[in-house]
Amino acid sequence: xxxxxxxxxxxxxxxxxxxxxxxxxxxxxxxxxxxxxxxxxxxxxxxxxxxxxxxxxxxxxxxxxxxxxxxxxxxxxxxxxxxx
Numbered sequence: 001x002x003x004x005x006x007x008x009x010x011x012x013x014x015x016x017x018x019x020x021x022x023x024x025x026x027x028x029x030x031x032x033x034x035x036x037x038x039x040x041x042x043x044x045x046x047x048x049x050x051x052x053x054x055x056x057x058x059x060x061x062x063x064x065x066x067x068x069x070x071x072x073x074x075x076x077x078x079x080x081x082x083x084x
Contacts, residue, residue, distance in 0.1 A: 014046055016046075017038070017040065017044075017046050020040040020041070020042065020044070021040060021041045021042075022038055022039070022040060022041075023039045023040055023041045024038075024039045025037070025038055025039075026039070033049070034049070034050040034051070034052060035047060035048055035049040035050050036048050036050070051081050053078060053079045053080075053081055054078070054079040055076055055077070055078050055079075056076065056077040056078075057073075057076050057077075058073075058074040058077065059072065059073045059074065060072045060074075
């Protein structure tokens, strides 16, 4: 099947927070916002807004001999991301 190539590097470092002491972790899941916020003892925070989405990788295939033979791969389909 198709491979998701939209994120070349799934790991992201935030050097500004290295060594800081965590005071609180807040996770918010509401109808109009999903995210997490890490608050530090020095009164700073790192907030990550999360956007749920769906990726679909359609393919049309034949299974005549019990094995999949892909006839056509279509463009990936992505749900809309409602960023304000």
